[in-house]
Amino acid sequence: MSTAAEATRPAARPISRSRRMRKSPFGRIVLRIPFYFLIAVIFVYALFPFYWVVRSSFTPEVNLFQTPVHYFPQHPTLANYRGALSESFFTDALINSAIVAGGVTLLSLAIGASAAFALGRFKFHGRSFVLYVMLSMTIFPQIAILGALYTTISRLHLYDKLGALIFSYLIFTLPFTVWVLTSFMRALPGDLEEAAYVDGATPIQVFYKVLLPLIAPGLVTTGLLAFISAWNEYLYALSFIQSPNHYTVPLAITSFVSKTGSAFAVPWGQIMAATVIITLPLILAVLILQKRIIAGLTAGAVKG
Amino acid sequence: MSTGPSVATPVPTARRRRRGTKLQRRQTHLAWLLLLPALAVVALVAMYPLGKTVYQSFTDQEFLALQPTKWVGLQNYRDLWHDSLFRDSIWETIKFTVITVAFEFGLGLAIALVVNSNFKGRGVMRAVMLVPWAIPTVVAAQMWKWMLDDTFGVVNDLGVRLHILSHSRAWISDPSTALASVCAVDIWKTTPFVALLLLAGLQVIPQDLYEAARVDGASVLQQFWKITLPLLKPAILVTLIFRTLDALRVFDVFYVFFGNRTDTQTMAIYDQSTIVGDGHVGYGSAVSVAIFLIIAVFVVIYVSVNRLGEE
Numbered sequence: 001m002s003t004a005a006e007a008t009r010p011a012a013r014p015i016s017r018s019r020r021m022r023k024s025p026f027g028r029i030v031l032r033i034p035f036y037f038l039i040a041v042i043f044v045y046a047l048f049p050f051y052w053v054v055r056s057s058f059t060p061e062v063n064l065f066q067t068p069v070h071y072f073p074q075h076p077t078l079a080n081y082r083g084a085l086s087e088s089f090f091t092d093a094l095i096n097s098a099i100v101a102g103g104v105t106l107l108s109l110a111i112g113a114s115a116a117f118a119l120g121r122f123k124f125h126g127r128s129f130v131l132y133v134m135l136s137m138t139i140f141p142q143i144a145i146l147g148a149l150y151t152t153i154s155r156l157h158l159y160d161k162l163g164a165l166i167f168s169y170l171i172f173t174l175p176f177t178v179w180v181l182t183s184f185m186r187a188l189p190g191d192l193e194e195a196a197y198v199d200g201a202t203p204i205q206v207f208y209k210v211l212l213p214l215i216a217p218g219l220v221t222t223g224l225l226a227f228i229s230a231w232n233e234y235l236y237a238l239s240f241i242q243s244p245n246h247y248t249v250p251l252a253i254t255s256f257v258s259k260t261g262s263a264f265a266v267p268w269g270q271i272m273a274a275t276v277i278i279t280l281p282l283i284l285a286v287l288i289l290q291k292r293i294i295a296g297l298t299a300g301a302v303k304g
Numbered sequence: 305m306s307t308g309p310s311v312a313t314p315v316p317t318a319r320r321r322r323r324g325t326k327l328q329r330r331q332t333h334l335a336w337l338l339l340l341p342a343l344a345v346v347a348l349v350a351m352y353p354l355g356k357t358v359y360q361s362f363t364d365q366e367f368l369a370l371q372p373t374k375w376v377g378l379q380n381y382r383d384l385w386h387d388s389l390f391r392d393s394i395w396e397t398i399k400f401t402v403i404t405v406a407f408e409f410g411l412g413l414a415i416a417l418v419v420n421s422n423f424k425g426r427g428v429m430r431a432v433m434l435v436p437w438a439i440p441t442v443v444a445a446q447m448w449k450w451m452l453d454d455t456f457g458v459v460n461d462l463g464v465r466l467h468i469l470s471h472s473r474a475w476i477s478d479p480s481t482a483l484a485s486v487c488a489v490d491i492w493k494t495t496p497f498v499a500l501l502l503l504a505g506l507q508v509i510p511q512d513l514y515e516a517a518r519v520d521g522a523s524v525l526q527q528f529w530k531i532t533l534p535l536l537k538p539a540i541l542v543t544l545i546f547r548t549l550d551a552l553r554v555f556d557v558f559y560v561f562f563g564n565r566t567d568t569q570t571m572a573i574y575d576q577s578t579i580v581g582d583g584h585v586g587y588g589s590a591v592s593v594a595i596f597l598i599i600a601v602f603v604v605i606y607v608s609v610n611r612l613g614e615e
Contacts, residue, residue, distance in 0.1 A: 038418050039429065046432050046496055049447050052458055056450065069461040115342035122335035130339060133346070139546075139603060140350060141553050143572040144596040147360060147579045147589045148353035150367075171349045178342055203334055232440035234556045235572070239580045250442040254560055268450050275447060279439045286438040290431040293438075294500060 050279070057081065057272040064269050080273035084256075089244035090274055093252035100162050100248060101230040104169040108226045109219055111170075112177035116215075117207050119178070120185025121193070131182065137175035145171075146239060153240055164240040165248065169233060173226040180296060184218035185211065221296030224289060228282075249278055354596075360589035367583035380590035389566060390591060393574040394598065399483060400570065401551035404490045408547060409540075411491070412498030417532075419499065420506045430503070433496035441493065445560035448489040452476055476561050482568045489557050494550075498543055505539025506532070545606045552599055571595045 056064060058076040084090055119131055149168055158164035188211065196206045212219070234250040241247060247255065256271045286293065361380055365373040384390060419429050436444065451458050454474040463469030475485040509532065517527045533540075555572040562568045564577050575595060579588030 035418070035421075035423070039423070039425075042415055042418065043429070043432060045492070046436055049444075049451060049492070050435070052451055053447050065456055069456060069458055071458075111341040111345060114338045118335040118338035122331060124332040124335045127335075130343070134342075137346060137350060139549050139599075141549075141596060141599050143553060143555065143575050144592045144599075145350065145353035145357055146576060147585050147592055148356035149349075150579060151360075151365075151585060152353060152356070168349060170345050174342060174345055174349075203331075228438060232442075234440070234442045234559070235576065238559070239576060250440050250556075253440070253443050253446055268453075268456075271446055272450065275443055278443055282438050283435050286434050287431045290434050293434060294430065294504065297497075297501065 050283075053272050053275050053279075056268065057276045059269065061267065061269045080269035081277070083267070083270045084274040084277065087252075087256070087270075089247050089255060090252050092245045093247045093249045094278075096162055096246060097231055097249040100165045100169070101227045103162075103166045104173055104230040105223050105226045107166070107170060108173040108177045109223050112174060112181050112222065113212065113215075113219065114207075115178045116181035116185045117211060119182045120188075121211070131179075134175045134178045134182075137171070138179065140171065140175075142172065142235060146235070149236070150239060159240060160242045160246055162246060165230075165233075165237060168236050168240070169230045173230060177222045177226055180222050181215065181218050184215040188214055217292065217295075220289075221292045224285075224293060225296050231282075253278065357589045357592050360586055361593050363586045365586040365589075367579075367585050373586070376586070380587050381594075383587065384590050384594060389569070390571075390574055390594070392567075393569040393571045396483070396568060397552060397554065397570040397572075400487060400490075400554060401548060403483075403487045404494070404551050405544065405547050407487070407491045408495045408498045409544065411495045412543075413502055415495065415499040416502035416506055419503055430500065433500055435496075436493045437497040437500075439493075441556040442560055444493045445489055445557040448485075448492070449476065449561060452485055452488075479567055482562065486557055486561055486568075489561075490551070490554070494547070498547060501543045502536065502539055505536050509535045541606075541610055545603075548602060548606070549599060552602065571598070 055071070055073055057080050058078075059070070059073045060075055060077045060079060063070065063073075063075065115134075119127060153159050153164045153167070156164075158167065192210050192214070193206055196210050201209070231248075232250065233248075237248045237251050241251060244255065253271065253274055256267050256274065362375060362377060363373045364376045364380075415433070419426065419433070452460075452475040454460065454472055454477070457472075457475075459475070460469065460472035464472060473481060475481045513531050513535075514527055517531060522530070553572055554570050555576065558568065558570050558573050559576075562573075564573070564581060569577075571591075572595070575588060575591045578584050578591055582588075
């Protein structure tokens with residue numbers, strides 16, 4: 001005798017054997033194995049080079065240039081770290097990069113937020129045009145203006161100065177910042193702004209007190225991305241900076257030469273120690289702030 | 305009033321009703337004023353140098369010029385046409401672009417599909433995948449240069465021990481493997497980034513579609529072709545164009561591996577060595593303009609493909 005419930009239940013489909021197997025506890029574990037193997041492969045692929053760097057940084061120079069290769073440092077030492085940190089151009093480079101990247105980020109955020117306010121909360125002729133100009137700037141090839149920047153920077157007496165880099169890095173940090181902050185600004189509802197205007201606030205006050213706090217996540221994200229791209233830049237740094245004490249981090253990492261003057265012995269131990277010093281804070285920052293970074297990258301790329 | 309995020313009417317409605325009022329004009333004035341710093345920067349750092357580059361390409365300017373610079377018209381471009389080093393660098397760049405974009409896209413999609421399923425530690429995986437992208441390219445290049453060292457490098461050691469390689473190779477100095485070694489670095493560094501972008505696109509696809517397909521008896525492969533790929537298309541196109549343009553502009557890893565070695569130059573390396581290394585500002589500017597045009601061609605191709613896809 002069929003009850004109402006049985007009548008309304010959809011006819012049971014015959015479950016195939018493989019499906020039954022997959023659903024059983026045993027099947028679930030067995031099928032997970034190749035999956036977790038893949039995950040492990042990806043994990044190793046991404047992180048093995050870092051392990052190798054760390055291992056090399058703790059290996060004394062003598063053992064580095066030895067075959068067979070050891071996968072675990074047998075006589076761990078801090079000598080490489082001491083050597084790297086004793087190089088003044090390296091410690092200077094850390095400071096220089098911080099100045100350049102910090103300066104560029106602050107400028108980009110200030111100029112970018114102001115532009116985003118205009119592009120995201122006002123209507124005027126030419127707004128779309130400006131937005132598309134900003135978007136097309138993000139694919140601008142930096143190499144194309146190297147020559148003109150080179151002569152311009154010399155004429156402004158900025159050659160071999162950090163100011164040259166702060167100036168030229170804006171070309172790739174500003175357009176992206178404007179684009180992403182504009183999309184944040186546009187997404188804000190108009191209520192709070194209207195209430196503030198009704199209360200007699202000037203647009204500038206609305207900007208500072210209402211909008212900026214609301215797009216704070218966007219500011220953090222674009223600031224982070226701008227900082228990272230300025231920190232990593234190499235082409236302009238290579239072309240506009242000459243003195244070792246003005247080097248930025250990418251220049252410094254490629255400037256370690258052997259102290260003994262031999263043309264053949266590259267101080268890989270020190271280079272690896274320097275690499276750890278540079279990448280450890282970056283890795284920690286990325287791990288802590290990964291949600292923000294991913295949000296910023298996808299906002300700029302997938303949405304655009 | 306607004307019922308949530310509004311995109312079309314950010315300005316308070318009461319004031320918008322009358323066009324061309326003093327208030328409206330003041331608002332427009334303010335908008336342009338707020339835009340001024342950004343526009344000034346773009347004009348100063350991008351537009352002006354671009355114009356100057358085009359101008360310089362018609363002169364014979366040298367950085368350490370002993371004679372005054374003079375106009376030479378299209379001479380630089382004529383020389384460029386016959387420049388075999390430049391042609392080689394274009395070819396090298398295109399080879400690099402095709403190889404790296406293909407691998408990064410293929411591997412990236414595979415990785416994104418794997419990481420997309422729900423499992424413990426997914427957040428950790430995403431963070432791990434972001435790490436190679438975050439470190440400076442030059443630093444990554446140095447890491448790999450050491451790993452690919454012909455005598456003491458771990459790649460050779462592992463390869464020989466696992467019997468994948470018959471003997472150690474000079475990956476970087478040997479011209480037949482030089483391009484492969486550079487590609488390996490870029491692929492290592494950028495595949496996780498591509499995977500993350502594609503993963504973001506995957507996560508927007510509603511799971512119900514897969515459920516419905518499963519009920520209808522669609523196989524995993526059919527689900528992939530009919531659901532995943534079409535819905536992922538926007539993310540795929542954007543990722544492809546960004547990666548392609550980045551690959552065409554490649555400089556860092558080639559410079560760290562090869563310096564100014566002439567048999568493995570990319571367009572950017574050739575341009576940089578012409579301008580900064582040799583001081584030929586005029587000729588180098590012609591090279592720059594040529595590179596700019598080549599990249600513009602790719603952008604045009606992409607935009608047309610995109611437009612065609614939308615019809």
